[in-house]
Amino acid sequence: MEIKNLTKKFGDFIAVDHMSLTIQEGEIFGLLGSNGAGKSTTINMISGLLKNNGGEIYILGKNIATHSKFAKMNIGIVPQDLAIYEDMTAYENVRFFAGLYGLRGTELRVRAEEALEFVGLSDKQKSYPKNFSGGMKRRLNIACAIAHRPKLIIMDEPTVGIDPQSRNYILNSVRKLNEMGCTIIYTSHYMEEVEELCTRIAIVDHGKVIAEGTKEQLTAIITDTKEIWVEVKTCEHIDEKSLKEIKGVNTVTIEENIIKIISQAEINNLNQIIQFFINHGLEIRSLQEQAPNLETVFLTLTGRNLRD
């Protein structure tokens, strides 16, 4: 899939700003961006839900503007929000949506059954989703997207709000689909999922791709910063503003009792940081310098946490 100078405007607001991207066949491609970065708008344009104001999208070498049906036939979408009929059985759901792709008769039945088997819902074929757990509904949501055997599957946060067991099941399903030859575009708020699954990742901010590459390539970008994690006994009264005033400190984020500080690599400010905690009566339990990870990269490049 190739995107060239893709643009989408909603009134004066530019949601996607001349975005260009190439995804190779057989990849699991991660799309990272905080809320409002332009991920969902991009996905909606690829899947044909929204019309672009500028640029071009090619699926398997064909422009979707002129080969809309071809593109749609080859795309399967797993929306962020569940898109299933609660008053139709699991089998009826998959069969109905697969039927829209021209499948009929025995082929339709077999494909629907295979899709349900793939997501582990074979024994729930005749059950209604209203009686399913969150994880089961998510799996049915995937089954509805894959029964017609698309070559490109777009998964928009497919693991939101589910139990770890279902999450693992879904992640394994993504890998299996990829092994079966599907190209996958994967978005998630869980950085570890993206790190674990994706062969290449693009970071999107303000409607633009600001970085793109493998995990290693992205972390290699961060050579001028370091990440220091300070674990304290309690961090109820931390003055983030004062901490950021220490020379070289770029960003400060607090997660439970851990204060994550990204600082310029060439400035040696560790003593001042430790002194800050002592002066503020904060008991340090541990202190370590982390190797840059995707989260560091994201934070450094966008200045925001992925979940913002």
Add this chain to the structure above:
Amino acid sequence: MNIFNIAIMEFKRTIRDHRTLLFMLAFPIVLMLILGTALSNVFDNTIKIDKIHVLYTEKNDSHISSAFHTFIKDVKRENMYFSNTSASIDGKRAVKQDEYDAYVEITDQGIQFYGSERESMKSSIVEGMLTAFTDRYNLISNIAKEKPNKVQTVMASSGGSYVKETSLQADRAPGSMDYYAMAMTTMIAMYSAISASFLIRSERIRNTAIRLAVAPIRKMEIFLGKILGSIAINFVCILIVMAFSQFAFGANWGSNPGMVILILFTEVFLAVSFGLGISYMIKSDQGTRTIIMIILQLASFFGGAYFKIGNAQGFLKLIIDLSPINWAREALTKMIYNNDLTAALQTAALNVGIALVFLIAAITAFRKREGL
């Protein structure tokens, strides 16, 4: 094929929505039963006349006496009973006190009649029969003077009857259950607008609009499939209500089932198009529902769904004429009771015409919108 699949899905899902189904079936049937039974008197046009009691006095064996006694015997067959008063009874007072329906005095000068004001119907009948009697008496008296040999022939031809039954064939009219069967069926047909207003919107709320929109089918296939499914399920509900009213309550649906079905089908089409059109004109869910409910309630009230509004004039008549429930009910009444097929065809054409206006508005808005 996609249109058909989407229509079947819509049909199936509505059947599984027990609340909607119960509303569409039970609500009109229960109302039909309650209103049809409670307001049955309003639709009853027959008047029952009980026995008529007449008091009379004869003075001095008048020449009319013999003929009058024959008359008394004859009218007994018509449930009219004459009682001769004794001197002590004041006949006029007896009538005033409602002891008798009329009082008659027979003298040499003729017959004097006093009718009851309370029992005006009965006294009018007595008066009419006495008039008939005196007319015949006078006729025979005159014939006896001129051609006595013809008297017997004239008397024989009358056969002793003073009542000639002439039936004026008024327009046949529906009974209460017939009326409410039509009123409730046409009303519930219009209620299809409520579910239709959520036809596309519910797909957006449920997010299934995304799956439908990304599928390799045309937007119009989705639109038509949804409409077709909605019309089909609502129409089946209407047919069930209609059949139930006929077999359970004996409602009269006439001898033109095809035309009845045509009117009801076009009304469902109108309701679905109206609901869908309004859903595209008003943005909020609640706003759409409120507007539709207000219009439906007004259309039901003024369309005579709850009670018959007769002889309306001026502005009230204008409002009544604007109710699709009124059009449909009136057309059905004219067709079933007067065999007036023209009214049915006009109503069907009107329904389809207005439905198309709403449908075109909805299609225009639907096509402009990105996604569904």
